[in-house]
Amino acid sequence: MAYYKRLLAMDQDEAEAIVEEQLRTHAVEHVFDEVLVPALHYAKRDSRLGILTDDDQAFVYKSTRQIVERIGLPSTYPPSSTDAPAIGVGDTATVSVAKVHILAWPAHDDGDAIALLMLQQLLDATRYEMEISAAGQRLPDILQEVAQKSPELFCVGFIPPGGLSASRHVSKLLRGRLADLNIVVGYWGLPEKVHNDCETLLAAGATHCAVTLIETRDQIARAMHPHVKLQPAVTPENA
DSSP: OHHHHHHHTTOHHHHHHHHHHHHHHSOHHHHIIIIIHHHHHHHHHHHHTTSSOHHHHHHHHHHHHHHHHHHTSTTSSSOOTTSSSOEEETTTEEOOOOOEEEEEEESSSHHHHHHHHHHHHHSOTTTEEEEEOOTTOOHHHHHHHHHHHOOSEEEEEEOSSSOHHHHHHHHHHHHHHOTTOEEEEEEOSOTTSOHHHHHHHHHHTOSEEESSHHHHHHHHHHHHOTTSEEOOOOOGGGO
16 A cells, blocks of 8 residues: 555655565565555546546556566566466476467556556566557457467456456457467456456356466466476565
8 A cells, every 4th residue: 555655645756665675575476466456456446436536547557557667677676486486397397388479458448458567577488478459459359359369378457446347258259259269367456356256257258267466377377388387486585
């Protein structure tokens, strides 16, 4: 909440300082899941309740996107365990695999696109090539894009409120057209409240439904490399 409160005060510098402090003792993925994603959820919620103006929400989104982009720059922050859950066989051997092409769709708005940008950073770039479509894209357009690009995995990402209905519909439509396509839905921001909704998404056609970015990353790895296991993450403090 401290990060979100600094953004509400229009203090991006102090908000980023909070993130930097968290990154000294926590792995990047935990900072994403526990600091940045909740702030995006609060901004969506408060905008819907009329507490935030459109400009306020835009500032939260813009500031968070800029912070996420800076986190992704080489040598900007301590090494993350984005590379740490390396896919391996046993304890030592690694597997050489071709890059997996992932097409990702923000189901509702730019907040979802920012969360997908975080997920993109959590995926090993030597194994995955993730393309993020435009936020708010119409269902017919995203279906056409899937048909044209033939991704090996389709990822829907959304932070409530908003996005559940669109995620359900796109999962159903894609499952009807592409029976073997891996469809992973990331339903982020309310991990303690989404069990029934995840069941609905799975029934509609999603292959997996994940409630955190960490779980989404791991679901993608398991879906595309079921014969290997994930090694545990390493935090900066115990690296």
